[in-house]
Amino acid sequence: MQLISGARFGPFCAVLMLSVPLLAGESGLPDYGAAAGSCPAAAKTCLGIHLYVAVKDGVPVVESDWIASQVSNANRLFAPLEVAFEVVAAEVLPTDCLRVADRAARDGLGRTRWSKNAIHVFVTGRLDNVDEPGEIYGVHWRDRQQTSHRWIILSAIAWPHTLVHELGHYFGLPHSEDAVSIMTKGAPVPVPARERIFTEAQQRKMRRRLKRLLDSRMLRPLPRP
Numbered sequence: 001m002q003l004i005s006g007a008r009f010g011p012f013c014a015v016l017m018l019s020v021p022l023l024a025g026e027s028g029l030p031d032y033g034a035a036a037g038s039c040p041a042a043a044k045t046c047l048g049i050h051l052y053v054a055v056k057d058g059v060p061v062v063e064s065d066w067i068a069s070q071v072s073n074a075n076r077l078f079a080p081l082e083v084a085f086e087v088v089a090a091e092v093l094p095t096d097c098l099r100v101a102d103r104a105a106r107d108g109l110g111r112t113r114w115s116k117n118a119i120h121v122f123v124t125g126r127l128d129n130v131d132e133p134g135e136i137y138g139v140h141w142r143d144r145q146q147t148s149h150r151w152i153i154l155s156a157i158a159w160p161h162t163l164v165h166e167l168g169h170y171f172g173l174p175h176s177e178d179a180v181s182i183m184t185k186g187a188p189v190p191v192p193a194r195e196r197i198f199t200e201a202q203q204r205k206m207r208r209r210l211k212r213l214l215d216s217r218m219l220r221p222l223p224r225p
């Protein structure tokens, strides 16, 4: 895993202004890549996650176990597609990204950081609901000026299946009424979160989207051993 620390300049969430020292280590971040592990051998397509994590009072808002359980749930639910994920890079976010309060801040997170090849995942301390008062666990977001540029934003309060739900959106799925689907949203349903899956129809749809993303070189699979 590549660890990167430094400032990027852009309209929002862009200027590095840390007032307190980071934790020990070059970037101040735990080794999220080692904790989450490599793509399982059974996966034919291994996709890289480029991670960005906000830091509060010198401490990253999430520990490596938190990332590992998000990636583990994603790999489990994507296994039928023979797709898996691993963390290929991690960067510290500037302190003004500790709260992502509005649409402009969501745009600002990725506008200066997005690139092809990997899926960009931003972890913040608080992710506000932009439609009504309150906060949310995660969101799949398109840059409003460049809608082919997409990324995932997670709040540190997310549940362990939030990443895989947002990856469902990333691969083209809307919310679902099917209680067994991980794409179910909102009120508690009879199927516990840990037992939810992608339905076969959802898997077919995601396979088609994945093929388009690979064919257009928006995503590049990592070499397999």
Ligand SMILES: [Zn+2]
Binding pocket: 165, 169, 175, 185
């Ligand atoms: Zn959703």
